[in-house]
Amino acid sequence: MSYWLMKSEPDEASIDHALALKEKGIPWTGVRNYQARNFMRDQMRIGDGVLFYHSSCEQPGIAGIAEVASDSYPDPTQFDPQSPYFDPKSVPEQPRWLLVDVRALKKTRLISLTELREQPELQEMLILRRGNRLSITPVTQTEWDCIVNKLVNIVLNQPVNKK
DNA sequence: GCCAACGTTGGC
DNA sequence: GCCAACGTTGGC
Numbered sequence: 001m002s003y004w005l006m007k008s009e010p011d012e013a014s015i016d017h018a019l020a021l022k023e024k025g026i027p028w029t030g031v032r033n034y035q036a037r038n039f040m041r042d043q044m045r046i047g048d049g050v051l052f053y054h055s056s057c058e059q060p061g062i063a064g065i066a067e068v069a070s071d072s073y074p075d076p077t078q079f080d081p082q083s084p085y086f087d088p089k090s091v092p093e094q095p096r097w098l099l100v101d102v103r104a105l106k107k108t109r110l111i112s113l114t115e116l117r118e119q120p121e122l123q124e125m126l127i128l129r130r131g132n133r134l135s136i137t138p139v140t141q142t143e144w145d146c147i148v149n150k151l152v153n154i155v156l157n158q159p160v161n162k163k
Numbered sequence: 164g165c166c167a168a169c170g171t172t173g174g175c
Numbered sequence: 176g177c178c179a180a181c182g183t184t185g186g187c
Contacts, residue, residue: 007185031171056185113186131168133184164187171185 002048003139004039004068005074005127006102007055015052015064018104025069029077030085032097036136040072040100045145049144053127054110055135062111062147070101108152121146 006028008014018026029039045068052064074095077085090096114120126137139147 022173060186131184133169135184166185166187168184169182170184172178172180174179175177 001045001144002043003046003051003141003144004044005051005053005062005137005139006066007053007135009056010054010063011057014054015066015104015107017062018052018066020100021109022104023125025103027075028099028102029075031075031099031135032085032087033065033135036134037098039136039138040116044068044072044100046070049139049148051139052102052104059110061113062108062116062152063151064104064108065106065148066102066104068100069103072098072100074159075099111147111151115151116147119146119151141149 010026013026013032026041031040048068050066050068051062052066054060055061055102074092075085075097078087078090078095078097079092080086081088081147085097087096113128116125117128120130121142125139125143126134
């Protein structure tokens with residue numbers, strides 16, 4: 001079991017959108033980076049903890065707690081010519097892009113990058129590294145504990161990532 | 164809108 | 176397979 005940080009532009013899929021679809025989760029469409037795809041394809045497991053991050057917006061930061069809700073499967077938007085995520089080079093026989101469903105568990109107060117940078121436990125966090133653009137990054141147990149227990153300080157009804 | 168960082172493309 | 180040019184990301 002692992003932990004992840006996943007970036008979403010709130011205009012497209014905010015924590016509120018995700019919470020509205022809580023039961024089934026939201027399909028994490030639009031990842032078009034091989035490294036991020038490989039995380040979903042090779043390493044994510046149902047029940048993994050997810051830090052739901054709002055990016056490219058007025059207040060970037062962690063906005064909620066979620067969990068991986070499905071195995072990986074082909075991203076349908078790659079085959080849709082009307083979609084901004086359409087990839088003409090991908091064919092259904094051999095889909096290039098995969099996604100997982102993400103189920104939102106809790107909306108949190110917004111944890112800004114500034115606040116994250118202040119934490120000694122988070123000095124090595126990938127999202128805080130200069131120039132990091134990866135939309136999906138692994139999060140360590142220490143980083144998860146710091147954010148969930150110390151900064152957010154919430155009790156999850158349904159514990160993430162505990163069997 | 165700037166720009167650093169880094170991924171992708173394509174000519175050779 | 177190299178690598179310069181170009182495109183994208185995303186905080187500020």
